[in-house]
Amino acid sequence: MSELRRDPITGRWNIIDTDQPDGPEAFAQETSAVASGRCPFCYGNEAMTPPEIYVQRPAGGLPNGPGWTLRVISNKFPALKIEGDLNRRGIGVFDLCNGVGAHEVIIETPDHQRQMADFTHEELAAVLNAYKARSLDLRGDRRLKYTLIFKNYGLSSGASLEHSHSQLIALPIVPKRVQEELKGAERYFEFRDRCAFCDALQQELQEDERLVGENRSFVAYCPYVSSFPFEMWILPREHRADFAKMSQEATMDLARLMKEMLGRLRAALNNPPYNFILHTAPIEPREREEYHWHIELIPKLTKIAGFEWGTGFYINPTPPEVAAKFLRDARLVA
C-alpha cells in the first residue's frame, strides 16, 4: 500500500510509493523504458495483464480472450489500490492516509501501431464511452472523491509503453489543482452570476484569433493564458459540469474534433509527445453550477525548470495567437 502524505504548509498531497521504493539504479535506464519486448497490450497477450474490468467485444467471446476492440484493466503497477481503508491519521505536524483509490488503464486498440490520431471517429467515440462508463461505475464507491482521466503520449510525456492507452486514477480527495479551478469558478460566478469558462469561450469566439477548430458541440482553441507553447483546450459549447453525462451525439462530435486536433498537432509539430487531461467536476456534489468541463491538450516541447518550480508561473515562448495560426495552417493527412 502506498501512502498519501500532505504538506502542512501548502496543503499539497503526494503519493509516496512506500511498497516498492525505487533506488538510484531505477533512474539510470529510464530513457529506454518505452522500448519493449512482448507488448502486454497486444492481441493474444491478455494473460500478461490483470483481468479486464470493462471491455468492448462487438463479436462476442470469452473474457480476457481475443475478439476485443478496447479493454480496461487495473494498472499492473498502481499508484493507488482499491482495497483497504483510508485510515486518515497524523504524525506530528504531518498528515497522511493510505493509498486507497483506483488506477486503471484504457487499452484503446488491439493494434500496436495505431495511435489515437489514426483512429476512426467511431473508435475515438468508443474510447470516450469507456471513459464515461468507468467514471460512472466508480461513483458507487463512497471513499472516492475525484476521477482523473488522462493520456501520456510519447516517451518525454511520461508514457512507459508505446501501445496506445490512456489512464484513469480515482482519488480519495479532491486534488488541489482541481479545487483551485473550482474555487476560481465559484468566485467568478458569485461576482458575475455567470460561468467563467462560458465567458472566456465567448470572448475566444468573438476575438477569433486563437480558435483552431469547432463543430456543433465543441470548440478548440489555444487559450489566452496558455502556460505551454501550442497548448489547446477543447470546451463544450453548452455549460456542463460533468463529462460523464455527455450525450451520444456530443460524444461523436467530440471524437471528430479530437481527431482533427490530434492530427493538426502531429502535422504542425512533427508528431510531438503530449499529455491530455480531462478536467471534470468532482464526484460529489454531482452538479456544480459554476464548473464547465473541458480537455487540456499539452504538447511536451519545453522543459520545466527552476523558475517554474519556484513560482508556478510558466514562461511560454509561443503566444497562443501564433500557435493557433500554425495549427490552423497545418496540412492534415486524410
Next chain:
Amino acid sequence: MSELRRDPITGRWNIIDTDQPDGPEAFAQETSAVASGRCPFCYGNEAMTPPEIYVQRPAGGLPNGPGWTLRVISNKFPALKIEGDLNRRGIGVFDLCNGVGAHEVIIETPDHQRQMADFTHEELAAVLNAYKARSLDLRGDRRLKYTLIFKNYGLSSGASLEHSHSQLIALPIVPKRVQEELKGAERYFEFRDRCAFCDALQQELQEDERLVGENRSFVAYCPYVSSFPFEMWILPREHRADFAKMSQEATMDLARLMKEMLGRLRAALNNPPYNFILHTAPIEPREREEYHWHIELIPKLTKIAGFEWGTGFYINPTPPEVAAKFLRDARLVA
C-alpha cells in the same frame, strides 16, 4: 516587451513572449541546445554578454575585462525587462500587464569545466554573497514584489548553457506558489503561534530518519512530503524570513553544507541534472514572522505527466526515508 497574462479562473500568471515568438521549428532542435561553440561565459568572451551589473574582481581591472572571479549580467534573452511601465489592464475577462522585471545571470566561475559541486567553500560563499547583493539592490525598485533565485543544472533540468551559472528573476507580482506557501505558513502560525517550518524541522531532527547532513547553522533533509525522488531541503536552524539578511558566518556554513549536499547528489545518482530554488519572503513587508526561508534542491529524475498536470499531486517512487539513506551512504570524492 513580453506580456504577463493572468488566468481569470485560477489566478495563475504566465509570461508570454510576444516579442520574439517561437514557431514549431524552435522545438525541433532543442536536445542539442547545451552543445556550444564559443562560450559567452568564458574568460575573454566578456564582449559576447551584456555589460556586468555586479562583479567580483579581487585583483582589480577594468569592467567587462578579464580578472573577474564571478560576474552578474542581464540575461541576453530576458523573460522580463527592467524598462517601461507595468500598465496593468484588462481585455474582456482577461488581465494582463507588461513584462516588467529583472532577469539576471550569475556566472559563478570563469572556468568552463568546474561545476558548483567542485567549488571551494569560499567560491560557493562568493556565489551566495552575489545572490544577497543583487537581491538587496533590486529592493530599491518599487515596481518589484518578489525576487526568485534558482539554478538549472544539466540539459533536462532546462539549462541551455553548460558553463556554471544561476539566475535571478525579479517579478512585479508575488507568484501564486509563493503566496500559497506564505498563506499556509500564516494559517499555521495563527493556529499554533509557531512557525510551520520550525515545527517540521524539529520533527525531522527528532525522527532522524530523513536527515542527510547538518552543521551549526543549517540542516539538510529529504522532506516527509517530498514531491520528487531524492528531493532535498536546506533550512536555517534559526527562524529567518529573509535570505538576503543572512550573516557572513551563516553564509560560510551554508556554502559548506551545499557543497556537501551537491557532492552527495552527484555521487548517489551519477551526476544527475537538478534544479535548486531559493524560497525567501517577498520584498514587502520585509519581515514576515511566519515565513522561514530555505532552499529546495530537486534532481530531475522523473517526468511530469498527465496525472501531475491534472492534479498538482506528485507520484514519488522513492520515499524520502529511502532517499536520505542513499544520500547519507554516498561515497564523497574529496
